[in-house]
Amino acid sequence: MSDRFARDLLAWYDEHGRHDLPWHHNRTPYRVWVSEIMLQQTQVTTVIPYFRAFMQRFPDVQALTEAPEDDVLSHWSGLGYYARARNLQKAARTVVNDFGGEFPADQEKLESLTGIGRSTAAAVLAQAFGKRAAILDGNVKRVLARYHAVPGWPGQTRVLNTLWEHAEQHTPDTRVRDYTQAIMDLGAMVCSRSRPACESCPLQSGCLAYRNSEVSLYPGSKPKKAKPEKTTWMVILEDSDGRIMLERRPPSGIWGGLWSLPELDPAFSPDELPEACEQAFGFDCSDAELIGGFRHTFSHYHLHIQPARLSVTASSNIADNDSQRWLHRDQALTLGLPAPIRTLLTNPEQTALL
CATH class of the missing domain: 1.10.340.30 (Hypothetical protein; domain 2)
Structure with missing residues (x-):
């Protein structure tokens, strides 16, 4: 070799x-x-x-x-x-x-x-x-960028092409x-993103970033852009049998195809939530009981989630369809749920830690 x-x-x-x-x-x-x-x-x-x-x-x-x-x-x-x-x-x-x-x-x-x-x-x-x-996954990009001191963020075409050339070469x-x-x-065990164990690296003698004491400079960082902040109500609608309503999210976009809680416009005040639910779903509901809100971060924005629990007191619309299901919690937890929604349904006190 x-x-x-x-x-x-x-x-x-x-x-x-x-x-x-x-x-x-x-x-x-x-x-x-x-x-x-x-x-x-x-x-x-x-x-x-x-x-x-x-x-x-x-x-x-x-x-x-x-x-x-x-x-x-x-x-x-x-x-x-x-x-x-x-x-x-x-x-x-x-x-x-x-x-x-x-x-x-x-x-x-x-x-x-x-x-x-x-x-x-x-x-x-x-x-x-x-x-x-x-191959050229994230770990490999980091190893090669440091070894060859390739400047720039790997998301840039010029930088990526250079890394591919090195990957093919080796x-x-x-x-x-x-x-x-x-x-x-x-890349995962030694040449890690932060605090790399350079003294234990088998490639140390040929690594340009190590030789120049510039390991922290490679690979270059993605240009920072502030993530927008969004807010939503997530309502836990519970009927007299203890079932809750879940909605299937659209196939594309955030949590695509998963089952989640219904959302309402954050412009509604807590007192307006029963009326908002009636308008959106056709349900008569009790006053809202607020649960500790939390923030969930996606790759391109932060979502502030404010959960609220409402009891459905009367409705002519409680029925399953392709996009809505009424389920007991143990049944709901067998479906594909986003991780924060699963936590919210199993242990709402823990959502404050998300």
Whole structure:
């Protein structure tokens, strides 16, 4: 192996890397693919229990294809970025319908699947098929940006293209499965975003950022822009049987396709909530009981959520339909719910900590 970068990295991996992750066992393309999608924007320690539960419920691509979307979203609840779950099922159906249930061992065909980009396709090729393919996830970007002192934010096309060139340069022809795991492990375990353990890094001698005492400068930060602040009422409408009403959110956008609590315009005062519910849903309700509000941060804005509990005293409209369900709390918790809504329904006192 002529490339010193790859040689030193693999020597470190043999002694210190992660060799026993759940997706390393029975390493099928399906299992590798699911793990790679889960690992997008999510740490390994968080993913492991979700992956195990997901594999138990959806052991192969056929099972995922045939499952109700609510079931898939329920098993994803808490991982965030829920479009990943919907895209996962859409891609599974393409694999079944267009590729006979077998994942293609081809970069272009893998990238044609919904939710799979260049790096994820390469990870599947390397990890599942043992084919030489360069990856460039967040951990790898950080390692390469520091090692080569690549200036600028990796979200910029110029910077990203440079990092891809380095990724291609260092990816070896042999042990590519170990190499892709090794460089991800190094970024997560040693070359971390804050307080990197440079003294323990096998690439230290060739790292330009370390040599110049500029590790903290790489990779460059995304230009900061203040996140807008939004506010909403979330109402817990409870009927005389103790059931609450949930609404399915639109398929696209925040929490797309998940079940959540109905929302009302924040311009309403607490005293106006019963009338607002009557106008919006056709329900006669008691006065509102306010629950501790909390803020939930999305990638591009902060949402201030003020929950309120109202008892439905009379209605001609209490009935399930495609976008509304009346459920007892234990039934509601089996659906795909956003993490803060799940917390609100199970332990409202904890929402103040969100």
